[in-house]
Structure formats: C-alpha cells, structure tokens
Amino acid sequence: MNAAMFIQHFLNSLTLGSLYALIAIGYTMVYGILRLINFAHGEIFMLGAYFVFWGLTLVHLPWPVAMVLSILVTAGLGMLVDQIAYRPLRDAPRISALISAIGVSFFLQNVAIVFFQAIPREVYRPEWLENPILMGDVRVLPLTLFVPLLSFFLMMGLVYIVYRTKTGLGMRAISRDLETSYLMGVPVNRVIAITFGIGSALAAASGIMWALRYPQLQPIMGVVPGFKAFIAAVFGGIGSIQGAVIGGLVLGFIEIMTVAFFPELAGYRDAFAFILLILILLVKPTGLLGAKPEDKV
C-alpha cells in the first residue's frame, strides 16, 4: 500500500467515523438521560435521508434548503416518538421502554416500506461534491472533506448547547439524577424532548450525508449503521458525548482499515463492530470514558 492509497483510506475512515459519531451522539444522550437504548434511532437516520430525497425530487428544493428542512422535520419526529412511545413509560420497568423502542423501530421501518416502497432509490448529488480534486497522486472527493468538516461544526454546536446553555445544564442534571432534577425545578419533560430533538437532528444530518456518500436509499438502511453507532457509543462509554465521538471514529477506522489491509476479511466487515462490542463489554463494560454505575440495593 502506497502513501496515496493510505491517505484515501484515511479520509474514507474519517468520513465513515464521523457519520457513526453523529448517530452515536443521539444514542448516548438519550441513554445518559433515560437509560434507554433508543432502538428507533436508526430509523430516524433513515427517515432523515428519505426526507431530503423527497424534498429534492417532489418539490425540487435546492440542496441546502432540503437538508435544513429535513433536519427540522426529523427532529420533530424524534420528539413525537418520545412523546407517544416513551413518555408514558417513564415510571415503568426500563425493559418496557426498550420493547416499546423495538416496536417503534419496526413500525417506522415498515411504514417506510409501505409509503416509500422497498426498491432502492438513487439520490441526486450536487456536482461540486462529485468532482474529485487531484492532489499529486491522491484523488480526493470533496465529499470526504465536506462530511468530517460539517460533522465537526455540528458537534461544536452540540458541545455549546450542552455546556453553555441552561437547557444543557438541565440535561446534565437529569443524567445525574432525574428525580432530584425534577425537585430542583428543571422542566424535565421539556429538556428530554429537546434531547430527543437534538439527537434526531444529528441522526438526520448523518443520514443525509450517508445518502451523499453511499447514494442508495432503502427502508432498512438505518438498521446496520444504527447498531454500529450504538456499539460506538458503548465503546466510548455510554452517556459521554466525547466518548461517542471517539467510539464512532475508532469504529470507522477499524472497518475501513481492516478491510484495506486484509481484503480477505471483507465478508466479515459487519461482524467487526459486534466483536468489538463483546470485547469491550468483557474488558471494560463502562466503555472508555463511561462513569461506573452503582448497583443500588
């Protein structure tokens, strides 16, 4: 492998890793606050990509407008899911909410099959993202630079919200102790709704960029990236935003680089993430940056 190819693999890893990271943030925020694995998150990702597709093909919106609209609609959808399927179960055993989440995931997936049909759809890509830039021997798609950059800005915005605003303070308080936050006058339900909104918006952004990178939309396209991003979140330490970003990038690098160096393992690519999951759960169940949960009697 020469340097030029390595740089290309590196950029591809970075792109894939930042897409995983954006989804993983949504998982980790919801888990941090509600201790709920939001199974439907992968479907939110898928719907974000579909909304852009319909915005482009049905209404002929320009790219940036379609993207922003889709992110907003998806954020609203995420809040709606929380409102209908999770909020009534706040006092129920945790597994009930998880089963509800599995139900929502299957529901959204099959609604997409009913309304959008199962045939794969091709997304139109703007030209300025398509034409490769030549840098010596290295052919770089503008897309592979665009995706990590945009992801970086979105993450910066998130860090600002979580650490510099009152809502963010509320989120951090709730993740420590939901009931006490309630007593301290934190508007718990509103903050949780906003958390779902932000997580879904990031998932939508990731879905849209995923559609640019791998331009085929399918109703089941959210399942595998969803699981993998969840694993990235667990790897980084679920509940920690920095951990989710690190986990996403690590997973992206593992997937691309392993296949690049050992092409014969390509068939096992989808298993890497799950093997990583089982290993991390055995060695350090709290993940890289996770806090240790106490077992209360």
Place this chain on the structure above:
Amino acid sequence: MKTSTKISLNLAVTAALGLFLFWAQGSLDGYKIQILNLIAVNIILALSLNLIYGFTGMFSLGHAGFMAIGAYVCSILIMTPDQKEMLFILDAAYPWIQNAHAPFLVAVVAGGLTAAVAGYLIGVPLLRLGDDYLGIATLGFAEIVRVIANNIPRVTNGALGFKGIPDYANLWWNFGWCLVTFYVIVRIINSNTGNALKAIRDDEIAAKAMGINVFRYKLLSFSIGAFFAGVGGALLASLLTTIDPKMFLFTLTFNVLMIVVTGGLGSITGSIMAGVGITALLEWLRFVENPISLGSFELPGIPGMRMVVFSLALIFIILFRREGIMGMREFTWQGARNLLTGKRRAS
C-alpha cells in the same frame, strides 16, 4: 383437587390434542396444516424465550442466532450425502460435512445441543452483564452467527443456503417436541431450581444474599433456553425445507419476543395462547398485503402493512397492557373448577 384427578385431566387433554392432530392430518388442507405446524414451532420458541426472559429476567435478543445454529446443524445431518454434493455448487463441502448423516430425531437433538453449547459458551462471558447491555450483546451474538454463516460456504453453502431439506417435520414431530418443551420447562419452573430462577428475576442482589449461586442458575436457564431455541430452529428448517442466512435476521427474534410479551412475561399459559393467536393473526394479516377486489374495482396489495399492524400492536400492548394477556398467572385445573363452580378461593 386430588393429584390423580389432575393427572387424568392432563392425560385427557393430551389425548384430545392427539385426536385433533389425527383429524387435522386427515381432513385439513396443506396450508392449514402448515399453520398448525408453525404454531407448534412458535410455542416452542416462545416457551424457551420465556424461560430465559420471563422466568429468569435475562433480556436476551439472541434467539435468531440459536435458531440458526439448530437449523444448520439439523439440515446438514438430515440431507443425504448425494443431495449435499448437488447443493454445494460454489465450494465443495468439507468431507465431514458431506458425509454426516443422521435420522431426524438425532439431528434435531444435535441441533439443540449445539445451540445449548453455544449458549453456554457465550453465556459465560455475557451473563455478567445487566438488562439492556445483555440484550444488545446477545443481539450482537446473533448477528455474528449470521455473518459467519454467510462466510463459511464449505459448511453452510454461504449466502445461497440450503434447498430441498427433507420435510420430516410433520404435525406429530412438531407437537411432540412442543409437548416435550412444555413438560421440561413446567417441571423446571415448579422445581426448586425454578424458585431460584424466579428469585433471580425478582431481585438479583437479594437472591445472591440468600445464597443462590446466581451465575450458575442464569447459565443453566440460558443454556436450556438455547437448547429449545435450537430445536425450534431445527424443526423450522425441516418444515420450510429451505434456509439461508437472511432468514435469521432480527425480525425472527422480534416475532418470538412479541409472542412472549403478548402472552405475559413469566406465564407458560400466556406463551401458549399468544403462540396460537399471533401465529394465526400473522397468517390472517397476509390479506392486507394481497390485492383486495371490491366488485370491479381492485385495491392493490400493500407490502409491509402486515408488520406495520404487528408492530403497532406491540407498542399498544406495552403502553396499555404491559402484563400481556395473562400477566404472571397460569391456567390450573383448580382455577378452572373454581371458575366453573363460582368459588372464589379454594384450599
């Protein structure tokens, strides 16, 4: 009620089931017999998941993985060497795969045992994890099984899978295994082991404090559950006569979970009722995916609608009737008599 009365009632029900199957075999058409077969297999799967999740409280999403193992082992054993030679077109099978052959009963037991060993092996590291972590890790296991099945063509014929698996699994085999599963699991639940399992489910730390070897009992329950999941997978393979890795997606686990939750976590009766009800409902719901004709006017079928209805039903059950049909209650002869005679409580 006297024990002897209960035993004779149980025998009477078994005999009635036998008569019903005899009648069904003779006078129902193939499609209806197939539904009955699916009911039996689904009950086996639901009972095994209920043992793991409903009675021991381990949230496992790995059923599809155990089923895949059982299905592949059983299929490899019941297909004749000639058949396998025809089947493995891309890569010839390993000689030991090629020549392995066994009667159906042995093959099903072998499928179950392999699944149980797999359950034991992944149980040792994974069962230390709590609720949702365990769920996601077992889900990971099921996915890994599927990816492996895709990538060892000399054993599993890769993505092509197997076709023309001998269809030994008739009503008698399926309901026979169903009765075995039922009997074994009921005996476990009502034994002292069952009490230990339920104690672990209700409060793991308290169970530990009472001197129960939590890990050992969890592993036992998980392996037995995996065994019957493997048996269910083996029967399903022979029933459908074709398998491939795509069949063992998460959807399969989802269906079993749906049956267990609908019936009531920790209720054998509930799992059986829901197994019958949901299998029938799933078949019946096929009509929404087929074209419907209204006189001269034809509504096109809607693919995917079946699962939309199905998943909505799951969400509704979890939101409005979390305990399922039966909660944790069971059908008992005593209870039935009390209901008939109008007595509230009996000794």
